[in-house]
Amino acid sequence: MGQVPGKARAVVIGGGVSGCSVAYHLAKAGWTDVVLLERKQLTSGTTWHAAGLIGQLRGSANMTRLAKYSADLYVKLEAETGVATGMRQVGSISVALTEHRREELLRQATVARIFGVDVAEISPSQVKEMYPHLNVSDVVGAVHLPLDGQCDPANIAMALAKGARMRGAQIFEHTKVIGVRQAGGRVTGVDYVSAEGEPGFIAADVVVNCGGMWGRDLAAQSGVTLPLHACEHFYLITEPVEGLGHLPVLRVPDECAYYKSDAGKMMIGAFEPKAKPWGMEGIREDFMFDTLPEDWDHFMPILENAMNRMPLFQTSGIHTFFNGPESFTPDDRYYLGEAPELRGYWIAAGYNSVGIAGSGGAGMALASWITEGEPPFDLWEVDIRRAQPFQRNRAYLKERVSETLGLLYADHFPYRQVVTSRGVRRSPLHAHLEARGAVFGEVAGWERANWFAKPGQEREYRYGWKRQNWFGNQRDEHLAVRNGVGLFDMTSFGKIRVEGRDAMAFLNRVCSAEMDVPVGRIVYTMILNERGGIEADLTVTRLSETAFLLVVPGATLQRNLALLRRALGEEFAVITDVTAGEAVLCVMGPKARDLMRAVSPDDFSNAAHPFGMAREVEVGMGLARAHRVTYVGELGWELYVSTDQAAHVFEALEEAGAGLGLTLCGLHTLDSCRIEKAYRHWGHDITDEDHVLEAGLGFSVSKRKASFVGREAVLRKAEAGLSRRMVQFRMEDPDVMLFHNEAIVRDGKIVGPVTSGNYGHFLGGAVGMGYVPCVGEGEAEVLASTYEIEVAGVRHRAVASLVPMHDPKSERVRA
């Protein structure tokens, strides 16, 4: 090791597989001036003891893309660096012991196929042929991925480190970062203690926290939220088993277990339903290549199943019982990206036990993001900006990760809700809704009524891949919105106030639509990036000459705040999160006007209160700001009510609505209604990689404004023509369900994933949306094709439309 330099373009903290991959990919992108600092030795945290499974089957399109990138990279790494990575494409088999699981595996296989991953369904007897040691008597289905593999995790990291060094990166072991310095909201470098115990400083504009389970506390020192917590993770290795041979990796998620054969021994690892959080008192300073104590009682249920599943476990001796810590996150997804709190502070951590399989792709994606200033494709699923400040709370994390470890191998049913660490963020109407049958789900910590149980009905989800137990409740709520009037509590909307002398000029620069509108006007707009991709979609309401209210989804609030704060230049404007100040009650449906008239003396006619306007109204004995907008495609008002008056306004609406059949509605109904109307949902249908014109949202882009972010990309696309279009689909067979990530099949060929899906109770079948390639084609040609949607390997006919199937001319909305 040479001398630690005083300056670098980027400093990577942590020499596990994550840090090594980030350094490798930055170096590969031409950043020769990269320094990686590791407090002990490379791989000595979690990486050295990983099981080394490299799987490509993931629940979503872009996660599959990243996993495939890792697998492809690791195959080539040995030839490139000369480090033996142990990477062998032994293939993998995932078996299902239930029909539910079989459906999930087949759905994942469809997602994998969209990205060209080699995957096939195989029968139990084929499983037995490939895996003679396995008891397949109760196996109901399986998938095989011939190019999945297994590797030596430490050597993957070492190979990445060598590849980084070969391109000029410098790596220093026994060099601990003790702080990240900042000035003016930007990182300026890191303080470290060298191998010799000497303090030092490296000036750098880019710092990447790849600190694994140390990452949270390291980030907290800099005011950065990185919610992760370590859990104990177990595996066991047998003594050599005669005639074991080379076997594919095997996953039996219904028994929480994975198996790997290596050097004649068999390994079994576990994702047990209730995990053991670890490190609550902090991590010992001398932690290096450490293991945690055995816990046979904890592992025994898994081993008992294994003895039945693979009888060789009954006779073979135990060579190793391994227990090591790994970091887990509240939603089982890792974190990538720049911290919203501090410019230049990047993160790649919290890998939830897929860090080896994940780091290759994640390192590539992060390096590209750092270099280009934008992610290479939509990474919202793993974006650090989804983390909520409250999630720093360690009691919350400890309880939640005891669940998330096991969720990795649980059935990933649609609408599945977490059960731990609930109730942190509640609407002021929570108790009211609960008393009226609400069944809650959680998003960004918010408890939200997802559906309302009938009197006497159990208030639990019964999950499945077909119609779930709340299907009928959703239908009743949905039809009430279409035929009568429904009431939604949307308090979880993120609310951002932008005010000041230059607020209008600032918003006009960052938003695609015209912001210089009369006071009271509500504008639906995009925030675009320079590629014309959609960073955010939001409504902006002009409250006064100098104040605007921005309304965004609750889940994207932190991201949107960060976007705005980053975008603010010399303009004088103050950006404040005012989410908690107002509850939001949405009165929606053809009878919405009757209800408003019954609770308020104000005039709700089109003339007095047209669509797209907000104004103060009296409700009961309180006040609200009524926004005439809708996300369900009906006449309606969103009532923004000061939280102290929310309960009163709710009660007034409820009382007045009794005679009108007012129906309480949940978030599932909001979603099914908006899909019928083909309203896009950010994070699903529209993301930063989706061009606003291809998303069919050109109407939200001002034709008159001379300049705003993304304008040139809009003009270029308008000139060049669309290469894909957002299409809405309705299934012909009313029994087929769409949840999203099914495959769109055009004239017999898979062309992309369904970006969102739900049941269109008014249209009479499942409805989905997704992009269809259309280079050189007009609308008529796109619609002339036949369309099917592949669900769990079976193709079903679908009707396609380029205009909303519900209320195409918005006559109901403007009624």
Ligand SMILES: Cc1cc2nc3c(=O)[nH]c(=O)nc-3n(C[C@H](O)[C@H](O)[C@H](O)COP(=O)(O)OP(=O)(O)OC[C@H]3O[C@@H](n4cnc5c(N)ncnc54)[C@H](O)[C@@H]3O)c2cc1C
């Ligand atoms: C039992 C077990 C089995 C697993 N099996 C698999 C598998 O089959 N497939 C798979 O994909 N994943 C698997 N994993 C998960 C995988 O091992 C991890 O996700 C991955 O190693 C995490 O890598 P990392 O670089 O984020 O963290 P680490 O490897 O922990 O690296 C973080 C590094 O940062 C260093 N560091 C921390 N603070 C500082 C500081 N202040 N200054 C300098 N350095 C610092 C630490 O010393 C450490 O070396 C398994 C994990 C376990 C526990």
